[in-house]
Amino acid sequence: MNKAYFEIIRPGIHSTLQDLGRSNQYHIGIPFSGSMDKRNYLIGNKLVGNKLKEASLEFAYQGPLIKLKLGKVTGVITGNVAFNILRKNSKIEKGLCYRTFELKDGDQLDIISTNKSVYGYFSIKNGFAGEYIWGSCSVNTKAKIGSNDGEKFGVNQKIYINKNESLSESNKIDYFNSKIEFIRVLKGTNFNFFSEKAKQIFFSKEFIVSKLTDRMGMRLEGQKIENIAEANIKSEGLIKGVIQVPPDGNPIIMLSDHGTIGGYPKIAIVISADYDRLTQLTPGSKIKFKSVELDEAERLYKLYEIETQNILGQIR
Amino acid sequence: MLKNILNLGDAALYCDFGDEINREINSNVIRYFKNLQKLDLKGVTNITPSYNKLIISYDLSITNFQSLKEKIINLDIKETENNKSKIIKIPICLKDEFSLDLKRLSEKLNIEKDKILQSFLNKEYFCYMTGFIAGMPFLGDIDSKIRLERLETPRVKVPKGSVGITEQFCNIYTFESPGGWNIIGNTPIKVFDKFNESNPLIINPGDRVVFYRINKDEYLKFNE
Numbered sequence: 001m002n003k004a005y006f007e008i009i010r011p012g013i014h015s016t017l018q019d020l021g022r023s024n025q026y027h028i029g030i031p032f033s034g035s036m037d038k039r040n041y042l043i044g045n046k047l048v049g050n051k052l053k054e055a056s057l058e059f060a061y062q063g064p065l066i067k068l069k070l071g072k073v074t075g076v077i078t079g080n081v082a083f084n085i086l087r088k089n090s091k092i093e094k095g096l097c098y099r100t101f102e103l104k105d106g107d108q109l110d111i112i113s114t115n116k117s118v119y120g121y122f123s124i125k126n127g128f129a130g131e132y133i134w135g136s137c138s139v140n141t142k143a144k145i146g147s148n149d150g151e152k153f154g155v156n157q158k159i160y161i162n163k164n165e166s167l168s169e170s171n172k173i174d175y176f177n178s179k180i181e182f183i184r185v186l187k188g189t190n191f192n193f194f195s196e197k198a199k200q201i202f203f204s205k206e207f208i209v210s211k212l213t214d215r216m217g218m219r220l221e222g223q224k225i226e227n228i229a230e231a232n233i234k235s236e237g238l239i240k241g242v243i244q245v246p247p248d249g250n251p252i253i254m255l256s257d258h259g260t261i262g263g264y265p266k267i268a269i270v271i272s273a274d275y276d277r278l279t280q281l282t283p284g285s286k287i288k289f290k291s292v293e294l295d296e297a298e299r300l301y302k303l304y305e306i307e308t309q310n311i312l313g314q315i316r
Numbered sequence: 317m318l319k320n321i322l323n324l325g326d327a328a329l330y331c332d333f334g335d336e337i338n339r340e341i342n343s344n345v346i347r348y349f350k351n352l353q354k355l356d357l358k359g360v361t362n363i364t365p366s367y368n369k370l371i372i373s374y375d376l377s378i379t380n381f382q383s384l385k386e387k388i389i390n391l392d393i394k395e396t397e398n399n400k401s402k403i404i405k406i407p408i409c410l411k412d413e414f415s416l417d418l419k420r421l422s423e424k425l426n427i428e429k430d431k432i433l434q435s436f437l438n439k440e441y442f443c444y445m446t447g448f449i450a451g452m453p454f455l456g457d458i459d460s461k462i463r464l465e466r467l468e469t470p471r472v473k474v475p476k477g478s479v480g481i482t483e484q485f486c487n488i489y490t491f492e493s494p495g496g497w498n499i500i501g502n503t504p505i506k507v508f509d510k511f512n513e514s515n516p517l518i519i520n521p522g523d524r525v526v527f528y529r530i531n532k533d534e535y536l537k538f539n540e
Binding site: 023024025026027028029030032133134142143144145150186188189234235236237238239241242259260261262266269270271272294297298301302305 | 322323324325326327328330337349361362363364365366367368369370371373376377380381445446447448449450451452454490491493508510513516517521
């Protein structure tokens, strides 16, 4: 194993290794996990010349302060993030997202915070040394699986890197994280459990992202969604993006670490094309839902994929 | 049999096997699940069986609803070895310190504590599904006399290993987790073992489960 590592001086709020996630384990209660904002994760890996499934360090809100020991490496930060590079000689460089930088032994990276967004990614050439289970090193803190025994990073821990290697030339891309105006959804399998008024509220009123939002789910507050059938259904499988409405009438959107089965009625499901940007909504954000049909959702996802591929294609 | 297939969003199929919960419907779900697991259809990322539904998630950049639905409708579903389900024996300690809701059950049902426990231990259960949290088995059906709804206010933390009952079902908390089931005891056995990657669960859908009583001493020494 390579000796070089990052020492964690300040862990940040929720810093974990993430990759593309693990599939085929829903049936035993293990969700997908993986990077919340897949596009930003992919851009990061591409910029440092990695395979697109290499482990990146995902952070939320306040990121970590880490110090490189016994090595050098090229890294990049993707997302909308304020950060500084503190050189060993005490020089401070203001960091720029989507531009690679080189870190040498003793340099520190201070990821101050994400701006008007939740998640950011620190990717390095050849990736971090993660622990793999069911084909992924993504941390799932609920089931305690993946890298770091399934826990978020704590102070004084070490994050080992796979290989000391710098890119010979720096790399960059100009990318702007667009803010999402409407969350587009398909009607859920229990849509008709809700009153006409509730349906109308759901598609016309603003909802506010609550503080009780994490990698498992996003809780919304707003006008209550009234259920006129049953408040509970027989527990059944869930996927990310499902919007459940518990008896209190406040919708919850399932995110990447969600429980794999649930018993609340499903009013709608967020379309795949809008998932990355959905996860970036900070508590307090106002959101509105817009209904689309399946063929349109499929078309929108194709467009989103083509756009992602175009962005990755622009990176040499 | 499979009654209807709807879309659950743009990246999953919602396969409906009926409205009720019973072993026949659930066995159909599991049969489809096992067949699909073997087939390993292109683009399918997850298959989630539950009491009477099967959710098939897929990668929308590889396949889509219409094409996958046609494949599922035309499947030739074979019998699986699932019919020979295993019997799993689970130790349970029923000391007061573990039986957090036995008093509540006894008061609400107006049945003596011991009678509730006896009734619980006397039955063989069937595993309908696993999930919500890693490895949690949903077992049934408990005796109709000891059925009670969930707690009015769920616990913020249910201890790991807790065995809970609600309505016709029983489950085991494989991790400390929030939850509202009536807790009657605790098992020291590792129901979910992440280090056994190819076979992490000791109770799988279709298995049968019996509980046997152990004392505190046996409980403490169980994992030695």
